[in-house]
Structures are given as structure tokens and as C-alpha cells.
Amino acid sequence: MQHDLKLSHNIYKDAKRGTYYFRIKYYEKTGERKEIKRTGYKQRKEAVKACNAYMDEIEGVGKINQLPFDELVQEYVEWYSARRKASSLKSLKTHTNNHLLPFFKSMDVFNMTTQDIMKFQNKKMKEAHSGEYLKKMHVFLVSILNHAMKYHDLKQNVASLVGNFEIETQKRLNYWTLEQFNQFHNMLPNIQQKVFFKLLFTSGARKGEIRALTWDDINFDDD
Structure with missing residues (x-):
């Protein structure tokens, strides 16, 4: 029947x-x-x-398919455009059109898994994008799926479960040699600047700490 x-x-x-x-x-x-x-x-x-x-x-x-991703994006962009600045909308469209839609296309949001998000992140991390750019991309993806949770009864946000791109940043520390400092020191125009930067270089103090010094802080009795 x-x-x-x-x-x-x-x-x-x-x-x-x-x-x-x-x-x-x-x-x-x-x-x-x-x-x-x-x-x-x-x-x-x-x-x-x-x-x-x-x-x-x-x-x-x-x-x-309960909710194709591309249709969810279309709906979210319309919702977003009525509530956010033009510059924010432009950023959203850049990330959705150039990255999110080409990967997820019409994938059923209700069948989307953490594996799908991981594969997306792996692909994007192989491309030449800054860490800040990738993290913004993830924020938009989370927001789109949050929209589905709010308006389409999606039970969980798999992008939130995976978390943002885990990117190890390499912090570069720059140090001057004594020779480099002396070259810089010799070019300073007045005694005030020479003393100020000499104190910074030899003491390791911060600018604010040097500026806060008074005559009472100087010990004239000990070397």
C-alpha cells in the first residue's frame, strides 16, 4: 500500500x-x-x-535532504545583510563564495559530520592563508550552522565541536647585538634620548618603567 x-x-x-x-x-x-x-x-x-x-x-x-548547505548560506546571507554593516557583509560573502560553498556545495547540513569539517580545515591549511584569515573563515562557518540550529532545528554544530583551526604560530624575537645598538646610539640627536635608550638596552626595563623613574630611585652610594 x-x-x-x-x-x-x-x-x-x-x-x-x-x-x-x-x-x-x-x-x-x-x-x-x-x-x-x-x-x-x-x-x-x-x-x-x-x-x-x-x-x-x-x-x-x-x-x-532537509537542508542543503548552499541554500542555508543563501538564507543566512539574507538574514545577515539586514543586521550587519556592509563591510561585514562583504567579508561574509568573500568567505562563503571563495571557500565554504566550493567545498560543502549542496551537502545536507543534517548529515554533515566532524570528519567533513576536518577535511575542509586540512584543505584550507594547505593553501596560502594567514592564521587570522582561517580563523575568521571558521567563525563564519560556525555562525551559519548556528543559524540552522536556531531556525531549522539542527541538533548540533559540528564546526563548533571540531573547533577553530589549530595553527602553531612562530613568534620571532629580535635582539640587537652590542655593535648594532652602538650604531643606533651614535645616531641619536640629543643626550636625553641617548640616556633613555642606553637604560632600556642595559637594564631590560620597559619604556613606561624608565619614564616613571625619579631621582629618589637612584642609589648614589652603591656602585
């Missing part, structure tokens, strides 16, 4: 944003009621076409 999906749908216009969206309702074989909503279509015919494609898939296999 064929399962009755009790499939229904509607196309709506978002008066505030001037875009269209659709809502599909149906029932699984278990009797569980399902609802799919997709937003952000600029023309009604685009919403109708997308809605029909979803219904065809539901009727064909009785199951549908």
Missing part, C-alpha cells in the same frame, strides 16, 4: 524584504509531520520552481 504523504504547499511573499518563500508540509511513514521552508527567492517563479523540485523529490523517494 502506497504511503499517503498528505503533501501540501504554499508560496508567499515577504512584504518586508520583497522576496518570496515557500512552505511544504507532509507526513513521514511513521506519521511524523514534516515541514520545509525555504526563503530568499527574488522572483515568484523561482520560488515555484524550487518548491516543485522539492515536492518531486519528496514524492519520488519519500525523503529529502
Whole structure:
């Protein structure tokens, strides 16, 4: 006996944003009621076409990808653009268009795993990006999946579970030799600067500590 999906749908216009969206309702074989909503279509015919494609898939296999990543990104960008500065929106689009979408494409967000995130991070770490740039990329990915948790009942954020890019930074410490310092010291224009930098070099004190010194801090009795 064929399962009755009790499939229904509607196309709506978002008066505030001037875009269209659709809502599909149906029932699984278990009797569980399902609802799919997709937003952000600029023309009604685009919403109708997308809605029909979803219904065809539901009727064909009785199951549908709950939330393709590319559609989630489209929805999140629309949400983000109404709440953030233009410069922040530009940064989001750069990361999604150049990195997130080419990798995750239309992957079902509900089936996304920590392994997928790890593979994405491994790929990006082999590319010539700064640590700061990679960390910003991860922040956007986490935010997109948080959006799915808030508005689409995604149970967990796998990007948060994996954590940000683990990048070992190499801190470079620069030291002057005595010869280098003397060359610099000889070029200083006045005695005040010569004394100031001589104290910095020989004592290891910080600038603020040197500036805070008074005559009372000097011991004239001992060498």
C-alpha cells in the first residue's frame, strides 16, 4: 500500500524584504509531520520552481535532504545583510563564495559530520592563508550552522565541536647585538634620548618603567 504523504504547499511573499518563500508540509511513514521552508527567492517563479523540485523529490523517494548547505548560506546571507554593516557583509560573502560553498556545495547540513569539517580545515591549511584569515573563515562557518540550529532545528554544530583551526604560530624575537645598538646610539640627536635608550638596552626595563623613574630611585652610594 502506497504511503499517503498528505503533501501540501504554499508560496508567499515577504512584504518586508520583497522576496518570496515557500512552505511544504507532509507526513513521514511513521506519521511524523514534516515541514520545509525555504526563503530568499527574488522572483515568484523561482520560488515555484524550487518548491516543485522539492515536492518531486519528496514524492519520488519519500525523503529529502532537509537542508542543503548552499541554500542555508543563501538564507543566512539574507538574514545577515539586514543586521550587519556592509563591510561585514562583504567579508561574509568573500568567505562563503571563495571557500565554504566550493567545498560543502549542496551537502545536507543534517548529515554533515566532524570528519567533513576536518577535511575542509586540512584543505584550507594547505593553501596560502594567514592564521587570522582561517580563523575568521571558521567563525563564519560556525555562525551559519548556528543559524540552522536556531531556525531549522539542527541538533548540533559540528564546526563548533571540531573547533577553530589549530595553527602553531612562530613568534620571532629580535635582539640587537652590542655593535648594532652602538650604531643606533651614535645616531641619536640629543643626550636625553641617548640616556633613555642606553637604560632600556642595559637594564631590560620597559619604556613606561624608565619614564616613571625619579631621582629618589637612584642609589648614589652603591656602585
